[in-house]
Amino acid sequence: EVQLVESGGGLVKPGGSLRLSCAASGFTFSDAWMSWVRQAPGKGLEWVGRIKSKTDGGTIDYVAPVKGRFIISRDDSKTTLFLQMNSLKIEDTAVYYCTTEVTPGYNWFDPWGQGTLVTVSS
Amino acid sequence: DIQMTQSPSSVSASVGDRVTITCRASQYISNWLAWYQQKPGKAPNLLIYAASSLQSGVPSRFSGSGSGTDFTLTISSLQPEDFATYYCQQANTFPLTFGGGTKMEIK
Numbered sequence: 361e362v363q364l365v366e367s368g369g370g371l372v373k374p375g376g377s378l379r380l381s382c383a384a385s386g387f388t389f390s391d392a393w394m395s396w397v398r399q400a401p402g403k404g405l406e407w408v409g410r411i412k413s414k415t416d417g418g419t420i421d422y423v424a425p426v427k428g429r430f431i432i433s434r435d436d437s438k439t440t441l442f443l444q445m446n447s448l449k450i451e452d453t454a455v456y457y458c459t460t461e462v463t464p465g466y467n468w469f470d471p472w473g474q475g476t477l478v479t480v481s482s
Numbered sequence: 483d484i485q486m487t488q489s490p491s492s493v494s495a496s497v498g499d500r501v502t503i504t505c506r507a508s509q510y511i512s513n514w515l516a517w518y519q520q521k522p523g524k525a526p527n528l529l530i531y532a533a534s535s536l537q538s539g540v541p542s543r544f545s546g547s548g549s550g551t552d553f554t555l556t557i558s559s560l561q562p563e564d565f566a567t568y569y570c571q572q573a574n575t576f577p578l579t580f581g582g583g584t585k586m587e588i589k
Binding site for chain 1: 483514516518520524525526527528531532537569571573574576577578579580581582583
């Protein structure tokens with residue numbers, strides 16, 4: 361069974377940092393293109409960024425509001441995806457989901473993890 | 483960025499109703515469109531990809547159509563478990579963007 365399990369969320373002050381993890385199982389993680397998507401409380405979905413597989417170049421793309429502050433990485437030996445979040449702002453408060461593309465390069469997502477809540481507040 | 487506009491933002495319907503949700507892209511995206519269902523407190527679930535292809539395991543009462551800039555999601559006969567929020571997502575251009583959502587409520 362394909363499974364994605366996020367962890368690492370919590371309460372952090374503005375300007376602080378947090379590292380999220382997403383443990384993957386049930387599929388060949390090293391071949392997967394992985395994304396982070398977030399959802400602010402009561403709001404819609406926002407794609408945060410994506411990392412390709414190493415064999416496909418490992419390219420990373422980000423949405424503009426997080427560029428330069430967030431870093432996506434992966435450890436294929438541990439089948440884990442990471443999101444390093446720095447210089448956090450109040451507007452980064454959201455549930456963060458990790459997800460994978462059904463077919464690499466086709467940019468639609470299934471399955472998704474259960475999400476981890478990040479709250480940025482003083 | 484490509485803006486995705488869904489309408490209506492909410493719809494009130496009864497079990498057994500046929501319901502259609504519309505999604506419009508601000509630029510041409512061919513058939514690079516997906517639809518998701520999200521229930522409260524849960525992650526989104528992929529229903530439709532490539533505008534009209536049904537994801538494995540999704541009931542056949544869900545269907546999608548459209549190409550270019552205008553797309554629709556239709557539920558042919560609403561079931562109690564279908565009351566949820568639905569999102570479209572363009573998969574053509576980065577950054578990937580989602581519509582604002584359509585909340586399906588029980589009449």
